[in-house]
Amino acid sequence: MILHFIFVVKEEDRDKRKFEFEYIQKMSQFYKVWIKEKFGLDYEIQCDELVTQPRSILQRLDTHTLVRDHEQRGKEIYHFYLTHFKPLWTDCTCEGYHAENFGLAFWQQPKEENDTLFLAEKNCTTVSHEILHELLRILRHKKYVQEVHDIWTKHFYEQLEFEQYGEDFKKTDGKPMFLTINTSQLNL
Numbered sequence: 001m002i003l004h005f006i007f008v009v010k011e012e013d014r015d016k017r018k019f020e021f022e023y024i025q026k027m028s029q030f031y032k033v034w035i036k037e038k039f040g041l042d043y044e045i046q047c048d049e050l051v052t053q054p055r056s057i058l059q060r061l062d063t064h065t066l067v068r069d070h071e072q073r074g075k076e077i078y079h080f081y082l083t084h085f086k087p088l089w090t091d092c093t094c095e096g097y098h099a100e101n102f103g104l105a106f107w108q109q110p111k112e113e114n115d116t117l118f119l120a121e122k123n124c125t126t127v128s129h130e131i132l133h134e135l136l137r138i139l140r141h142k143k144y145v146q147e148v149h150d151i152w153t154k155h156f157y158e159q160l161e162f163e164q165y166g167e168d169f170k171k172t173d174g175k176p177m178f179l180t181i182n183t184s185q186l187n188l
């Protein structure tokens with residue numbers, strides 16, 4: 001099983017978003033460990049960039065473009081796109097989208113470089129939301145959409161804490177490097 005993270009970045013932004021890509025590379029390895037520990041699934045991780053050229057308004061990059069990209073690269077690989085646009089349509093309660101072996105999350109750019117906490121709070125959490133849908137689907141969980149959304153609601157309206165992990169991928173009460181959806185209430 002392969003999980004391939006792809007940072008979709010505009011050519012003109014590539015240099016100034018290097019720090020984010022470095023974070024994404026670490027986050028990819030983090031999710032390998034997180035998935036293995038939580039769900040016992042062993043993914044080989046890949047991570048790279050998809051550099052996009054300026055496009056006309058008629059050829060705007062959207063979810064369908066990336067679904068096609070996923071199909072061309074190989075449907076047996078779980079491709080996860082971190083994008084500079086929000087999905088136009090989604091059944092998710094976050095700015096992401098999921099389908100079989102396909103994930104997408106709107107990746108927000110921090111105002112200040114090196115703002116790891118921003119990346120953890122705004123982006124890493126969304127990624128965990130979409131990954132959880134896919135893992136529950138693989139594990140044949142009947143409510144793989146609803147259950148994730150129920151937890152997500154608790155994060156935003158009932159002060160349920162995100163899970164905090166440090167640079168060593170272990171749980172921490174200190175400043176987190178990675179934040180994920182809280183899986184403690186999952187009915188597996």
Ligand SMILES: [Zn+2]
Nearest residue numbers: 091092093148
């Ligand atoms: Zn969702």
